[in-house]
Amino acid sequence: MRVLHAQLGHHFTLGELVQVRADLAFVTLPKEHLRSAVLHLRDICKFSHLVLMTAVDWLEEERFQLTYLLHNREKHWDLGLRVMIPRVASHMESIHDIWPTAATYQRELKEMFGIDFPGSPGVDESFILEGWKEIPPYRRDFDTRHYAEKTFTQREGRKTEDPAKTMKAKLYPDET
Amino acid sequence: MQQFEWIQIPYSLLTLFIVLNFGLLLNALMAKIAARVGRRRGIPIYQNYIDLIKNYGLRTSITHGIMFYLGPVFRLAGGVGLLLFVPTLYGSEMFSNLSFAGDLILALYFVFFGALGMALGAGESGHPHAAIGVSRGLSQMTMAELPFALAVFSVALQYDTLTISEIVKAQQGSLFHWTLFTNPLAVAAAMLSFLGSMMRPPFDVVLAPQEIPIGPPTEYHSSYLALMQTNRMIFPIAKIVIIMNLFFGGATNWPIFFAKVFLIYLFAVFVGVVFPRFRVEQSIRWFLIWAVPLGVLAIVLV
């Protein structure tokens, strides 16, 4: 992995390599380099499989983090590419022509986070939320509880208990 | 040949009544046998009666047009007609029904009649699954009927008659006078074809609930469905009656009739629980390779 990171460093501006396990590492790179880095990894370094593509909302830093997890089938390596994009009017280059499956991930990200991927097939169609009118629900400033109370009628008499406390009181009544 | 008499009408209705009840019980019994193979208890033996009452008793029903009404009616007419125009019991004044000289040809036609009515009705329902089911069903059924027709012609040549009563008469006397022993090739071809027309695995891709749910009857419900269920009780029996008359010596009284129908039906069920389902093109190929040559051979050797 270190060797790979050093090799990649010749071509792209890379951040620090975060090695989680022997076969799993993450690296941050600028938005403009992502496409070429992904192509390089797929065609030359044999990372042939897009495992997943997801996003994290860093609300305080006003940024979205996109994570592309690639897999090398020969060495069983997983490499995660992290890209930071601004949170306002966020958009990103589509990679659906590199892996067609990415189109589905991008469609979901568009719906759940509001990150646009221009040119990705079907990216503007609704995926799970049909007729959604609020801000995208996976953004952290979306208050799901408030929305649920506003939209759905609740049944009276619902009680919430902390499972850890309840089970402790039930199983070990002496210790409380 | 016997003349038409009015008394034949109540006699035929009595036959129909007996066969309907026998069919209801027999089909439940076969479902139970298939369930026992899977180590289940299966449906109660009287379940088919309840299903029928329930479906006739539903409060609402919708229609898609005239053919949608007529489809189940055609289907039921096919089953009832098939039953009424072949002699149920040989030598019985009461239960030889409306059979006449040359009824074999009519019977062959009636086997197909119901399926055609069904195709028209299901086509009118407009459901894509129904259309797929109909096209599959008709192609498979056409293929399955071919060996049966060949076998029937072979038998007709063998006995030099087109009257079912005459064919049964020629088989009386001893076990070895049955067509099963005098013309085994024709019987083999017909029994393979019989598998294909019973809508049981391996040839039930047309209306298996797990494939295209559930084929031609997708849109049918309440009374329409009940009519089709009634037919599903009568039609297999009627079909088996023909096979029994042509190849297995017919029946001279009801106990023998019940026993023979049960055993012939059991053959289809037995094959069904053992073998997995064919796709349509597989089943057509299977009929072409195994059943049709047998039928041709049977004609040539007669």
Added chain:
Amino acid sequence: MKKELEKRTVTGPDGQTFEVEPLIDYYCEAHPTVQPPAYSKIIENLFNWARSESIWILGFGTGCGAIEMRPLMTPRFDAYRYGIQWRPTPRQANLLIISGYLSVKTLKRVIRSYEQMQSPKYVIGLGSCTINGGMYWDSYNTIKRLDDYLPVDLYIVGCMPRPEALLEGFNTLKRMIRAGNAEGANTYAANFDWYKTNQKRVIHDWDMPDYNW
């Protein structure tokens, strides 16, 4: 509104042009009506008995609870003994089981399926999620009370209920049908406007006819 449901002008194969308005042309606009029971008490009792002994379930698993229905077909539980069968098409089914949480997107499909079933029809809510949202009580995408949207005859509590609980639920439903208390379809028809208002409050893009037969 979906594109294929919009009003449009079509040119036929022989050059004719005509207007198509799918919601009116392809669907029936008639609302459901309350269906009276059979005129004679004895016949209605016979029908109710037959309905209770021959329950056909629509094979539509809406949530995780569907996994608890599968064991009922296996040798261990074998619900076929009680006259319970699964049908693949809503036209032939009498019982709709809402198995577990119901997202808004699924609710739309459930309503369509329910309305295509023929009366009398029954609804069972399976699991806590159908009662008060269960563990999804604050989720933005699952409904909290099923009886706001469909007439529920029976709830089976638990998360998840075991197949035995389901069998007991079926037996309770049978007793209700025999007593003539399971008239969900008529409740739906009588309070049709109220149900539609509730349904449209959560389904924001209503792109189907009000009543799918």
